[in-house]
Amino acid sequence: MHEPWRRxxxxxxxxxxxxxxxxxxxALSYERLHAVNETVTAPxxxxxxxxxxxxxHEWVGPVDQGLLxxxxxxxxxxxxSLLGHDGDRRDLRDFTSLRRTGTFLCTEAGHGNxxxxxxxxxxxxxxxxxxLLHTPSAAAAKFMPNTSxxxxxxxxxxxxxxxxxxxDEGVFLFLTPLHDDTGRPLPGVEIRRxxxxxxxxxxxxVTSFDxxxxxxxxxxxxDHGRLRPDGSFSSTVGNRxxxxxxxxxxxxxxxxxxxxxxLGITRHAVTVAVHHAHRRHTSGxxxxxxxxxFGYRSHHAPLLDALATAYAATLLQRTAVRxxxxxxxxxxxxREDAERLVAVVKGWITWQxxxxxxxxxxxxxxxxxxxxNGIAAQLAANEGTITAEGxxxxxxxxxxxxxxLGHFTPRPPSGTPAAERSPTDPDVLQDLLADIERIWHxxxxxxLRSGGSGGPLGRWNRTVTPALRLVDAHAQRLAAEGxxxxxxxxTDPAAASLLHALHRLFALRRVAAHGGDLLADGALTADQVRxxxxxxxxxxxxxxPQALTLTAGFGVADDVLxxxxxxxxxSGQLAY
Numbered sequence: 001m002h003e004p005w006r007r008x009x010x011x012x013x014x015x016x017x018x019x020x021x022x023x024x025x026x027a028l029s030y031e032r033l034h035a036v037n038e039t040v041t042a043p044x045x046x047x048x049x050x051x052x053x054x055x056x057h058e059w060v061g062p063v064d065q066g067l068l069x070x071x072x073x074x075x076x077x078x079x080x081s082l083l084g085h086d087g088d089r090r091d092l093r094d095f096t097s098l099r100r101t102g103t104f105l106c107t108e109a110g111h112g113n114x115x116x117x118x119x120x121x122x123x124x125x126x127x128x129x130x131x132l133l134h135t136p137s138a139a140a141a142k143f144m145p146n147t148s149x150x151x152x153x154x155x156x157x158x159x160x161x162x163x164x165x166x167x168d169e170g171v172f173l174f175l176t177p178l179h180d181d182t183g184r185p186l187p188g189v190e191i192r193r194x195x196x197x198x199x200x201x202x203x204x205x206v207t208s209f210d211x212x213x214x215x216x217x218x219x220x221x222x223d224h225g226r227l228r229p230d231g232s233f234s235s236t237v238g239n240r241x242x243x244x245x246x247x248x249x250x251x252x253x254x255x256x257x258x259x260x261x262x263l264g265i266t267r268h269a270v271t272v273a274v275h276h277a278h279r280r281h282t283s284g285x286x287x288x289x290x291x292x293x294f295g296y297r298s299h300h301a302p303l304l305d306a307l308a309t310a311y312a313a314t315l316l317q318r319t320a321v322r323x324x325x326x327x328x329x330x331x332x333x334x335r336e337d338a339e340r341l342v343a344v345v346k347g348w349i350t351w352q353x354x355x356x357x358x359x360x361x362x363x364x365x366x367x368x369x370x371x372x373n374g375i376a377a378q379l380a381a382n383e384g385t386i387t388a389e390g391x392x393x394x395x396x397x398x399x400x401x402x403x404x405l406g407h408f409t410p411r412p413p414s415g416t417p418a419a420e421r422s423p424t425d426p427d428v429l430q431d432l433l434a435d436i437e438r439i440w441h442x443x444x445x446x447x448l449r450s451g452g453s454g455g456p457l458g459r460w461n462r463t464v465t466p467a468l469r470l471v472d473a474h475a476q477r478l479a480a481e482g483x484x485x486x487x488x489x490x491t492d493p494a495a496a497s498l499l500h501a502l503h504r505l506f507a508l509r510r511v512a513a514h515g516g517d518l519l520a521d522g523a524l525t526a527d528q529v530r531x532x533x534x535x536x537x538x539x540x541x542x543x544x545p546q547a548l549t550l551t552a553g554f555g556v557a558d559d560v561l562x563x564x565x566x567x568x569x570x571s572g573q574l575a576y
Contacts, residue, residue, distance in 0.1 A: 009560065340407065421523075
């Protein structure tokens with residue numbers, strides 16, 4: 001599943017090119033999208049397979065952040081939406097061949113994360129069997145999707161409010177060509193380029209529609225909403241908000257794609273930084289020969305923390321992808337639980353990516369600032385993933401509310417006295433991470449029930465801080481759990497030992513950060529809290545000689561790694 005992408009993105013066509021303008025980089029991303037499409041045997045099957053989609057996203061980010069963006073939109077949001085709405089009745093060849101690139105228009109300039117309140121309308125006229133797609137105000141303009149003619153003509157799926165005889169039936173998607181075959185906007189379609197962002201170089205635009213007429217077939221229909229040619233409407237979903245969520249359901253797969261892309265660039269950054277630290281030498285503590293940067297605890301300890309986080313994040317991502325592949329097509333609690341896990345994972349991994357890549361950039365010094373070295377541009381592009389497919393803080397706030405209102409039950413205490421628990425035992429470490437979850441759950445529930453002034457908003461504002469800490473603690477426990485499970489599955493003793501050590505480092509760091517809470521709660525003794533720094537340092541010392549082995553486990557292709565001047569000429573004699 002991963003090897004085809006690892007191999008493709010290590011070829012010369014995907015090497016970093018110095019000196020390109022943002023416009024040239026955007027055009028190059030679309031050119032490379034054709035190479036990706038040629039690698040996919042059956043685009044329809046590919047777009048419907050979340051494990052395959054996520055694998056692509058893990059490997060594309062380190063080589064082309066613009067390609068990551070336009071590819072994710074085309075395959076997941078556009079093709080995925082078409083296929084999920086009676087896709088078998090459409091001719092998709094223009095899109096699967098990339099004669100036309102697909103894009104996705106949902107968010108409006110005035111609504112941001114409140115997309116269910118969007119204003120764009122699609123009024124149906126049964127006499128002509130057509131819709132009039134219209135942008136009623138400047139606030140309703142579709143904000144920042146890639147709708148210019150860069151890369152060739154495009155077609156969009158546009159989220160709009162379905163009006164039938166003036167009655168609002170909710171938000172649905174409408175297949176809408178944006179350009180003619182020469183790349184000129186079609187009548188009634190207004191496209192304005194936005195200023196350059198600090199993230200991936202993509203042709204972001206504001207797009208509006210002035211009574212654009214669409215055929216009856218333009219509406220993407222499924223059981224949550226069907227419109228007959230005579231204008232009669234039926235739905236298996238009772239309210240408009242749920243119809244909207246069903247229409248834009250591919251956003252959940254998009255969250256997994258975003259966390260996958262952050263995961264890939266995180267592992268790449270750690271690999272670059274660790275290799276650089278072994279190659280770059282500096283004066284030692286004595287008059288002897290220079291020593292590698294990695295020889296210093298101040299340098300290798302944060303990189304080993306980054307390694308442990310990257311391994312834990314990878315295994316957490318795998319868990320979420322498998323869970324969604326299993327339960328995403330179901331209904332009720334299994335789907336809702338899987339969807340909440342996807343939201344938690346997306347927020348945690350993309351935020352961890354920012355922290356880890358920032359550390360790696362600093363450990364590479366000034367060389368880490370050069371785009372050719374594979375960290376700086378990816379760090380900036382990660383800001384886009386933090387916001388894309390649902391702003392992290394918003395989706396975590398929703399998850400926090402659900403966890404407090406009955407969709408999460410903390411694990412009960414182990415019952416073993418703290419003095420009898422060893423913080424080096426992996427099961428004890430998992431129990432302590434569960435204790436942290438329980439502490440924040442209890443605090444949040446206490447706040448929620450406390451009443452006080454300000455009504456529901458005031459009560460939630462008093463609750464939200466510990467509730468968000470609960471979500472973070474939940475993600476950390478699940479990530480550690482995945483790492484420990486991998487260690488126990490390993491059949492090779494050396495691999496098992498390394499994975500157990502990574503789990504110990506990852507868990508000890510998080511336990512130490514909550515040492516006071518665990519002490520106050522009786523989960524740790526004072527002596528155990530005092531010992532935590534020494535235990536952490538001991539595992540750092542154990543892992544330091546194995547750092548290159550651990551980065552090799554990420555599978556970054558040598559051709560890609562050797563393309564970075566920093567990793568191949570790390571002595572300081574760099575030739576750019």
